Amino acid sequence: MQTFRQDLLHSLRHGLQTGWQRAVQTARLSCGVPDYDLYVRHLREHHPERTVPSYKEFFRERQLARYKGTGGRCC
Amino acid sequence: MNTAVPAQSPAGKILWAAIAIVGAFCLGVVALRRGEPINAIWLVAAALSVFVIGYRFYGKFIEHSVLQMNPARATPAVLRNDGLDYVPTDKWVVFGHHFAAIAGAGPLVGPVLAAQMGYLPGTLWILFGVVFAGAVQDFMILGLSLRRDGRSLGNMLRDELGPVPGVVAMFGVLVLMMIVLAVLALVVVKALTHSPWGTFTVACTIPIALLMGSYLRWFRPGRILEVSLIGLVLLLTSIWMGKAVYDSATLAPLFDFDAKSLAWMLIGYGFFASVLPVWLLLAPRDYLSTFLKIGTIALLALAIFLAAPTLQMPAVTKFIDGTGPVFPGKLFPFLFITIACGAVSGWHSIIASGTTPKLLANEGEARMVGYGGMLMEAFVAIMALIAASSLHPGVYFAMNSPSALIGNTVQSAATAISQLGFVVTPEQLAQTAKNIGESSILSRAGGAPTLAVGMAQLLHGILPGKSMMAFWYHYAILFEALFILTTVDAGTRVGRFMIQEIAGLFHKPLRETRSWTGNLLATVICVSLWGYFLYQGAVDPLGGINTLWPLFGIANQMLAAIALMLATVVTVKMKRERYVWVPGVPAVWLIVCTLTAGWEKLSGSISFTAAAQKYAQGMHDGKLLAPAKSVAEMQRIVTNNYVDAALTGLFMLLVLAMVGFSLRALLNAWRSNRPTAHEEPYVALASVAG
Known part of the structure; x- marks a missing residue:
């Protein structure tokens, strides 16, 4: 029990x-920000030669990327 | 290939039969009971039954037979996993993200306008439109994109139909976007005209967003949820402070504007917001509006379930004959144009071929996200329809009829509306305005204010309290305005990139998105394009919404028709001709609706051309025709109507051209004796997973 x-x-x-x-x-x-931990794990596994960005850098890059393409939001 | 729908247990069969019987009974009550008002719960129950049955049976049929989704096949997210854009993600997370991207102001506005015909026509179109057209479009485009590396609608059109159709469709998207921005901005203008309380709270969102942006940039980078909570508290405070502004004799006039000034402010705002760095203004507003949107939809659902309002609007009004004051035009085709989002929305095909296909971990989850996500949006549309129909019909018509019909005083409005057959007293209209903290509720077309009054009454029924109704009203207005202004910022920015892309074809340096010349020039062009239509709507003595909304509906349904034509062509290209009716019938229906509506807007009594000719004739005869007050105003009505007519003609040509391209591709595919679709090769999930 x-x-x-x-x-x-x-x-x-x-x-x-x-x-x-x-x-x-x-x-x-x-809000266009993917999972940071997953991204870091992906980089470590597949691209060990690249430097891992800090969360701040990652966030800024994603923030810019969200408002570049078409779509993403509806009427 | 696994094409058979899995067999069902006897218990399952009994359950589904029970759901079908309950659904049919509720639908029967909604459709057939006359004379006595019914409760909104019947409508909710009927909608939910139709949705689960559509999802379980028709959605599954499309999954297994038409798209032949294969859970063993690797998706783009798995194959091209880069941790950023392509990431295999939990299906509930993808569903939430997809719904947040497709749900906007559209499903809240269209059904409110369509309520002039009664709640029944709108309900039936939303329920059956979504099951057989809207959800089919979203799901099929998602399925096609999943098999094509997550490519966009434009790219898929280019691959499957040819390069020219691809360009034609993308041009249509740009024009549609300008109309969307104009009509949404007009909704905000209509809601804020001579409303110091509303204008003050909406103006407060700018400093709040700047504060949030700076906080996120320097103080706590990336803490979206934290900063959004702070923003929410500040927003609610600004609503509360808005009452003090409204009550103050010195402050109120500072936030009291007419439609023309508000239109200019929005145009200026759109310009600055889209050239400022995104982190400063656009992104923080986006976070706030995304969370507020989901929260408000949940609040609306809760209010409807708890308050269980009675529908005061008749099931069907006499305005199905086309004489309604909110928008002109008969039930066919204008109901199907007015309710676009919520039943079928072309814009979704852009999202279903945007980020969503790059996130799905398994093809077996596409039905839940694509088909299920659209059903959720249809439910939002049903709730908006309930909120509008639970208002006193007299109040509804006073809010949504143009001043040219009902005048500018509660007395003239009450007389005019009572003559339409919906008895209402001037006191009722004045009291409603007083309850929500506004000087007037007359001629506030555009859906947002009506929905806000409906929501305020529902919420007030649950949480009564002095001046709470005014608080809820301004909360609902703030939510819609915040959401729409974010769309205006982001849309202007996207439009700017599209224009720079096109300008770059002629003069290369203009394409450089970091150059200030190219940037400013393209932004000015973009803002002028939607700003023209916004200004025209704001000064239109006939209200503006009733001219712009049909244009928007025609354009949105045109895009849906294009997406469904693509799905039809690919179905045949995959040699699954016997299922061609699944995307084909809704495609034909939408083509018929857009072309008929377009034709009635081009020639006939309710057309733009007829309106232009009437005023041109008046000018020729030297007469002043109401509601115009001067020859210059008459000239403006003539010009605007000719511009609208030309735009309608352009949309019709676009549809016809795409029909031609699709038929050509369809015939070629039909004659071919092997599949000709451009699918990516099959890769087994088992070979890449792990």
């Missing part, structure tokens, strides 16, 4: 955490 309750609490906390992370990711993506 004790373990069951612990399991339940644990999965509840885990679920809430993932839910919150997803919500933050959605909110950022809706």
Whole structure:
């Protein structure tokens, strides 16, 4: 019984955490800012020769990129 | 290939049969009950049943049979993963992002205008339009782009139809964008005319955005959520302070403007906002408006569910015959032009072939994002229709009829509207204005104010309190204005890049987006293009919205027709001719609607040409025709109507040209004995994953 309750609490906390992370990711993506951690991991894995930008640099680059192309928003 | 729809368990069959019966019953109540007003919950339940059934059955049919989406096939996000633009992303996150990108002011404005025909015609068109046209377009374009490296609509048109159709369609997009910017800016002008409270709060968004931009740039870089919360608190404070401005005899006149001055301010604002660095003004407003938009939609849904209002507008009014005061034109084709976004919106094809296909991790998730996302937008449109229909019809018509018809006083308006058959007293109109903290509610066409009054009444029903109604009204106005002004900034910037691209063809240095000459020149051209139509709408004695909105609807449905024609051609190119009706029937329907509406706007009693000729004849006879007050005003009405007529003609030519190109490609593909679509080669997900 004790373990069951612990399991339940644990999965509840885990679920809430993932839910919150997803919500933050959605909110950022809706403003044109993709996941920074994922990008860093991608760079480390596939392009180890490139320098990893700081979050500030990454954010500025994405901010500029959002308002360059067509579309992105609707009437 | 896996084309069969998976078999269903008996329990599942019973569940879906139950949903179908409930849906049919609710729809029956909505459509058939006459004489007594019905509750909005019937409409909500009918809509939800239609949506889940459409999603489960028609959406699935398109997924398995028409597009043949394959969960084992690698998507562009997986194949070209660069961590920035192409990133395999959780499907709920993609859904949220896609919905935030497609949901705008459009589905909130169109249904409000269409409510003049009663709630039933608009409801039926939204429900069946979205299931068989709108969601089909979004989903199919997304599916096609997924198979083509996430390429844009323009690129796909070029690949599948040829280079000329690609250019023609992109030119259409530019013109459509100018009309969108003008009509949306006009919605803001109509909402803020002689409204010190509204103007003050909307003006406050500029310093708030500058503050947020600086905070994000220097103090806490990249903390979007944090800064948006600060911005939200400041915005709510500015609404609260707006009341003090409205009550003050010295401050109120400083924020009291007529339509003409507001139009000039917006034009100037659009110019500066789009040449300033994005981080300073545009980006922070964008964050605020994105979150506020989602929050407000949720608030509206909550209000409708909790307040469960009764629909006061009749199911069908006599104005289906084309004599309505809000916009002229019969049910066919003008209902289908007026409600564009919410039922089917061409603009979505640009987003469905923009960032979304570069994020989907699996083809099996495309239906949820493409088809499901559009169903959500249709639900927003239904809610807007409910908010407008739950108003007293007299108040609704007073707010949406031009002053040329109802005059400028509550007495003249009450008399005119009562004669239309919707009895209302001058006191009711004056009291409504007083409740929401405005001097007048008359002739505030454009959807936003009507929706704001509807929302304010719903929210006030849940959270009563002194002067709360005025607060909610100005909250709703602020939300729409903030959202629209962000679209105006961003749209001007995009338009500027497009114009620089075109100008670069003639004189290379103009293309350099960092050059101040090219930059300023293109911005001036872009702002003048939409500014012309905005100004014309603002000074139009007939209201402006009723001329510009049909132009916008025609242009938006034209783009949807082009996207659906592309889907039709590709379906045949893939040798799936027996499914050609899936995108083909809605494409033909939209072509018929746009061409009929275009033709009625070119010749006939409600046409731009007829209006121009009437005033030209008046000038010739030396008579002054109301509502014009001088010969110069008459001359302006003549010119504007001829410009609108020419634009309508241009849209019709564009549609006809695209029909020709599509038919040619269709015939060639039909004759060919093998698939000729330009799909990227198949790569198994299993071979790249991990």
